[in-house]
Amino acid sequence: MSDRIFGVIGLFLSAFYVWQATLIQESFIQDPVGPKAFPVLIAIVLAAASLVFVLRPDPAPHWPAAGRLFEIAMSTALMIAYALALPEAGFVASTTVAAAFLSWRLGAHPIASIIAGLTIAIGIYVVFHLILGLSLARGPWGF
Amino acid sequence: MDVLSSLGDGFVVAFTLQNLLLALLGCFLGTVMGALPGLGPSNGVAILIPLAFTLGLPATPALILLTSVYYGAMYGGRISSILLNIPGDEPAMMTTLDGYPMAKKGMAGEALALSGIASFVGSFFATWGLVMLAPQLVKVALLFGPAEYFALFTLAFATLGGIASRNQAKAAFAAALGLGIATIGVDGQTGVPRFAFGEVHLYDGIDFLVAIVGLFAVSEIFVFLENHRGNADADASKMKIGRVTPPLSMLKKTAGAMSRSTVIGFIAGVLPGAGASLGSFLAYSLEKKVSDKDGTFGKGDPRGVAAPEAGNNAAAGGALVPMLALGVPGSGTTAVLLAMLLALNITPGPLLFQQNPDVVWGLIAALFIGNVMLLLMNIPMVSLFVRVLLIPPKYLMPAVAMISFVGIYGISGSTFDLMVMVGFGVLGWVLRKLDVPLVPIILGVLLGDQMEKNLRRAMTISDGDWTTLFASPLSIALWAFAILGFVAPILFGRFFRVKRREEDIGD
Numbered sequence: 001m002s003d004r005i006f007g008v009i010g011l012f013l014s015a016f017y018v019w020q021a022t023l024i025q026e027s028f029i030q031d032p033v034g035p036k037a038f039p040v041l042i043a044i045v046l047a048a049a050s051l052v053f054v055l056r057p058d059p060a061p062h063w064p065a066a067g068r069l070f071e072i073a074m075s076t077a078l079m080i081a082y083a084l085a086l087p088e089a090g091f092v093a094s095t096t097v098a099a100a101f102l103s104w105r106l107g108a109h110p111i112a113s114i115i116a117g118l119t120i121a122i123g124i125y126v127v128f129h130l131i132l133g134l135s136l137a138r139g140p141w142g143f
Numbered sequence: 144m145d146v147l148s149s150l151g152d153g154f155v156v157a158f159t160l161q162n163l164l165l166a167l168l169g170c171f172l173g174t175v176m177g178a179l180p181g182l183g184p185s186n187g188v189a190i191l192i193p194l195a196f197t198l199g200l201p202a203t204p205a206l207i208l209l210t211s212v213y214y215g216a217m218y219g220g221r222i223s224s225i226l227l228n229i230p231g232d233e234p235a236m237m238t239t240l241d242g243y244p245m246a247k248k249g250m251a252g253e254a255l256a257l258s259g260i261a262s263f264v265g266s267f268f269a270t271w272g273l274v275m276l277a278p279q280l281v282k283v284a285l286l287f288g289p290a291e292y293f294a295l296f297t298l299a300f301a302t303l304g305g306i307a308s309r310n311q312a313k314a315a316f317a318a319a320l321g322l323g324i325a326t327i328g329v330d331g332q333t334g335v336p337r338f339a340f341g342e343v344h345l346y347d348g349i350d351f352l353v354a355i356v357g358l359f360a361v362s363e364i365f366v367f368l369e370n371h372r373g374n375a376d377a378d379a380s381k382m383k384i385g386r387v388t389p390p391l392s393m394l395k396k397t398a399g400a401m402s403r404s405t406v407i408g409f410i411a412g413v414l415p416g417a418g419a420s421l422g423s424f425l426a427y428s429l430e431k432k433v434s435d436k437d438g439t440f441g442k443g444d445p446r447g448v449a450a451p452e453a454g455n456n457a458a459a460g461g462a463l464v465p466m467l468a469l470g471v472p473g474s475g476t477t478a479v480l481l482a483m484l485l486a487l488n489i490t491p492g493p494l495l496f497q498q499n500p501d502v503v504w505g506l507i508a509a510l511f512i513g514n515v516m517l518l519l520m521n522i523p524m525v526s527l528f529v530r531v532l533l534i535p536p537k538y539l540m541p542a543v544a545m546i547s548f549v550g551i552y553g554i555s556g557s558t559f560d561l562m563v564m565v566g567f568g569v570l571g572w573v574l575r576k577l578d579v580p581l582v583p584i585i586l587g588v589l590l591g592d593q594m595e596k597n598l599r600r601a602m603t604i605s606d607g608d609w610t611t612l613f614a615s616p617l618s619i620a621l622w623a624f625a626i627l628g629f630v631a632p633i634l635f636g637r638f639f640r641v642k643r644r645e646e647d648i649g650d
Contacts, residue, residue: 006577010316017323020338027333031599032607035330035337038595039323046319052312061576064369072365076569079361079544083561086552095548099541105368106537113537120542124549134197134553 003057010050014043090139095121153504165208166513173215178223178528183232184216184476186359192483193352193550202487203502207509209483213476217459218517221258222528234419234455237427241447248443257389258452259521264401265453269409269460270510280468284493289601290612294621296594299471302628303583313579321587344559351482351588353560357567358581360547365572367540397449400430408454412461419458426454467491475582
C-alpha cells in the first residue's frame, strides 16, 4: 500500500513538474531544444517509474508506531528551530540546546544529555572556531 | 615509462608535511567512521566536504584528506563486523559471516590482523590498477563528444540502478528525482530561471553539498531516533582481542583468496555503479565456491575474512578509475568525492589529467602513502579503534548532526540552506523506508547539469536532430550497455537478489 501511495505522489509530482516546465519563460537566446526539453524527459521517467509502483508495489515497509513518528517530527521541528535560532542566539547557546535535546531523545538521562549538549557545543566551538578558524554563527554575546 | 614518471611527480606533491599530516588525519578519521555503525564512508566524507571547503584547503590537500577518509573507512568497517557482528558500514557486511565466528572462537586478534593485511593487499594492488588503467581510459574518453557523454551518463544511471538496487523502478525514480532537483535554478544555457517559484534562494539552484549531507547524514539521525538505538551495542567484556599478529601459516593459506578477491573486487569497482559492497559480496561468493570444500565457511574460516576485505578495498580503488578518468563515479562514496571536485571547480575527466596532473598524481601518490599508514594504524593500534566503538550513539549522533550543520552553515551562512538540508534529511528517511536507493539521487543532482549541457550541445551541433545521439559506433555501444545493464538484472537478477536478501536478514 505504501508503494501505491508513493506512486500516486510520484505521478502528481511529475505532472506538477511538467506543468512548471511549460511555464518556463523562453529567452531570446535559444538553442534547438531549449530549457524545457530535458525536464520533460525527466518527468517521463519519473512518471513511468511511479506507474510501476502503483501497478506492482513492493511489500509495505515496517512503519514506526505513531509515538516514534511524533518523535521524528519533533526532532525535525527542533532542527528547523535550530537553523532559525543560530543567527539570533549564536552558535554555542543554540547548539547546546539542540544537541542536548537530540541526545535526550536518543535515550540519555536528562542531566547527562545537558552535559553532552554543552560538551558538544563547546567542543565544536573550540576545534572548529578557535583552532581551525571557521566562522560560526555569532549571537548577541559574540559566540 | 610515462606513467611512472607522472607517479614520481605525484609523490613529490604528496610528500609535503601538510599533505602527510592530512593523510594521517584522514586515515584516522576514516577508520573511526568506518568502524562506527551508522557512520559509513558516504556520510563521513559528506560531512567533511563542507568543512574542507570552508577551511579553504586547496584542491590537492582537500582531496588527499577526503580520499584518505574513504580508504580508511574501508579498513574501519571490519572492526565492528568482527567484534560485534554489526557491519560498521555496508561493504563490511560480508566480513561478519566469518569474522564474528572467528572472534567467538577466541581468534579476534588474528581476524583483525588478517583482515587488515587483506585490506592492504586489496587496496595496494587496486591503486596500481588505477595507475595503469586510468590513463588508458582517458585516451578512450578523448574520443567522446557530447552525444557520447550523454550516453555515458545514461549508462551510469542504468547500471547503478541495475546493480545497486532491488527494484529497477525505484532506482529510475531516484535518478529522475535527482536530475529534477539539478534543474532547479537559472538555466546555464539561456539564462532563464527554472522551477524557482520566484524564491531568490533557488535561483542559484540547490547546492549539492546541502542535498548530500541532508540525504546521508541527517537521515541517519532519523533512523537512529526511529529505532531508539541510543545505547552502544558494544560491550567491553565481549571485546577480548588477544594477539594481533596472524600466524604465517594463516597468511599462506589465505594468499590465494586475497589475490582472487583483489581482482574480482577491482573489476566490480571499475564498473559504474557497483562499488565496494558488490565487490565484497562477489569476492566472498566466489571464494566460497572455490575453496569451501569442507564446509568451514561461515564458521570462522580465515579465507572468509580475507576475501571480502580484499574485495571491498580493491573495489574502493577501482571505483576511483571511472570517477577520475570519465567524471562518472563508480559508487556512492565516489559520487560524494565527485561532489568535492565540483565544489572546488575541478571537472574530472580527460581534461583533468592534462590540465591538473598534479592533482591526479598527487592524489594517487597519497593513496599509496595512506595505505601504508592505514596498515600500520590498523594492526598495532587496533585496540585504540576498538575503544571508539564504546561511544554510545546517543552522544555520537547529536555531535554528527551538529557538525553537519556547522559545515553547511560555514559554506553559505544561510539559514535557508540549513532548512533545505533538514528537508532532505526527512526525504532521505522516507525514501529509505520505501527502499528507494539514495545514491542515484546524489548522482542525479551532481551530474544533471553536465548531462543536460551535453544533450543540448549535441542537439545544437546536429541542429535539433535527435538521431545524433545514436550516430557513432561508440555511442551505440554505450546505449547498448546501458539497456543491457538496466534490463539484465530484471531478467537474470532474481537469483542474485534473493541471495542478497538472505544475507541481509542474516545480520
